[in-house]
Each structure stands twice: as structure tokens, then as C-alpha cells.
Amino acid sequence: MNHNDILRGVRYMLDLSEPQLAAIFDMGGMKVTLDKISLWLLKEDEEGFTPCPDLPMAHFLNGLVIYRRGRDDARPPQPLEPSVxxxxxxxxxxxxxxxxxxxxxxxxxxxxxxxxxxxxxxxxxxxxxxxxxxxxxxxxxxxxxxxxxxxxxxxxxxxxxxxx
Missing domain, CATH: 1.10.260 (434 Repressor (Amino-terminal Domain))
Known part of the structure; x- marks a missing residue:
């Protein structure tokens, strides 16, 4: 499943705005612009569609864990997966x-x-x-x-x- 579909699915599931998605990326350790997020949320047949690479998706997933559960300072930061x-x-x-x-x-x-x-x-x-x-x-x-x-x-x- 492509990462863009996952981003759109999580966004719909939690009713998140693009700034909230940017905040989740930030919690995961990556600054992402709203323009980039907008391109990742487009469907494949829409003009400007850009595939979401593995590295941003890894940061997003780590940020989603922090967003949902809170940051646990007692645990070391989770390593990023090279391939998601x-x-x-x-x-x-x-x-x-x-x-x-x-x-x-x-x-x-x-x-x-x-x-x-x-x-x-x-x-x-x-x-x-x-x-x-x-x-x-x-x-x-x-x-x-x-x-x-x-x-x-x-x-x-x-x-x-x-x-x-």
C-alpha cells in the first residue's frame, strides 16, 4: 500500500487538518511544509501528486505514536526504519x-x-x-x-x- 494512501487514511480516521499532520511529523522528528503535505495528500491521478518517501513516513508513524500516547522521556527515541x-x-x-x-x-x-x-x-x-x-x-x-x-x-x- 502506498504511503500516500496511509496518510490520507489516518487523516480521515482522526479528522486531522494539514497543520495537525505537520505537527505529527514534527513530533516524529521531521519538519514538513504544508505545501509538501498537500502534495502527498493528492490522489495518484491528480495533478501535482508526489509519492511520500519512506523517511517521512517513518517520521510520521513515530510521531503518530507520540501524538496518540504521549512522549515517554524514559525511553530512548525509536530508531527509524530504513524501509517502511x-x-x-x-x-x-x-x-x-x-x-x-x-x-x-x-x-x-x-x-x-x-x-x-x-x-x-x-x-x-x-x-x-x-x-x-x-x-x-x-x-x-x-x-x-x-x-x-x-x-x-x-x-x-x-x-x-x-x-x-
């Missing part, structure tokens, strides 16, 4: 929204996309481990769709971020 795969996006979303295994299954069920426990746990293993499974675009797309329903129907947890 669907598995990494799924892991960061799970952390940002504090989802347990049962929650993950419930989110996927909301999108009418069910996976077994072993299939789900295989998505969170390290690449190269014998039971590792790559997360496909369809699974991630359905997870984002289900997570949007989850976020919009469940009362929000207390927000611990101070910046917007």
Missing part, C-alpha cells in the same frame, strides 16, 4: 492505538476481513523469522477501514498529547 513496509505500518498503528490481539481481530472483523490468530501473530514477527508473513495491501487496507470504524464508534481514550 506494510508490516511496520501495522505495528506502528497497533502501538499508537494501544490495540491488543483481541482488538486487532475486532478491527479486522469490522471490515469483514478475518484472520486466524497464527496469521495475525506472523505479521508481527521479525522479517527472516521462519513464521514471518508479509502484510499484504488488502489486509492493511481493510485494517485501516476497520480501524476508522473502531475509532469513530468507540469512545476516545484520554488523549495524552499536549501539542497539536
Amino acid at each position: 513496509t506494510n508490516n511496520i505500518v501495522l505495528k506502528k498503528l497497533r502501538v499508537a492505538f494501544e490495540l491488543k490481539e483481541e482488538d486487532m481481530h475486532a478491527v479486522l472483523k469490522l471490515a469483514d476481513f478475518e484472520v486466524s490468530r497464527p496469521e495475525l501473530s506472523a505479521l508481527f514477527r521479525k522479517e527472516g523469522q521462519k513464521n514471518y508473513r508479509a502484510c499484504g495491501d488488502q489486509l492493511l487496507r481493510n485494517f485501516l477501514r476497520g480501524l476508522t470504524q473502531w475509532v469513530r464508534t468507540n469512545p476516545p481514550a484520554p488523549v495524552r498529547h499536549a501539542e497539536e
Whole structure:
């Protein structure tokens, strides 16, 4: 799944403005202009569309965790992933929204996309481990769709971020 679709999906899910997205990038350690964000939010067939590279997406995902959960100064900063795969996006979303295994299954069920426990746990293993499974675009797309329903129907947890 391309990074632009993920940005648009998270923006829609949390009803974020472009300045709020810029603040999330900033929390993740990268200053991004509103003009650049506007280009990343365009669809592929729109004039001016610019693909969002891995590095900004890695910063955005780290910033999203901080935005949703607050900054933990006791922990060292998370290293950036050199290549942002669907598995990494799924892991960061799970952390940002504090989802347990049962929650993950419930989110996927909301999108009418069910996976077994072993299939789900295989998505969170390290690449190269014998039971590792790559997360496909369809699974991630359905997870984002289900997570949007989850976020919009469940009362929000207390927000611990101070910046917007």
C-alpha cells in the first residue's frame, strides 16, 4: 500500500487538518511544509501528486505514536526504519492505538476481513523469522477501514498529547 494512501487514511480516521499532520511529523522528528503535505495528500491521478518517501513516513508513524500516547522521556527515541513496509505500518498503528490481539481481530472483523490468530501473530514477527508473513495491501487496507470504524464508534481514550 502506498504511503500516500496511509496518510490520507489516518487523516480521515482522526479528522486531522494539514497543520495537525505537520505537527505529527514534527513530533516524529521531521519538519514538513504544508505545501509538501498537500502534495502527498493528492490522489495518484491528480495533478501535482508526489509519492511520500519512506523517511517521512517513518517520521510520521513515530510521531503518530507520540501524538496518540504521549512522549515517554524514559525511553530512548525509536530508531527509524530504513524501509517502511506494510508490516511496520501495522505495528506502528497497533502501538499508537494501544490495540491488543483481541482488538486487532475486532478491527479486522469490522471490515469483514478475518484472520486466524497464527496469521495475525506472523505479521508481527521479525522479517527472516521462519513464521514471518508479509502484510499484504488488502489486509492493511481493510485494517485501516476497520480501524476508522473502531475509532469513530468507540469512545476516545484520554488523549495524552499536549501539542497539536
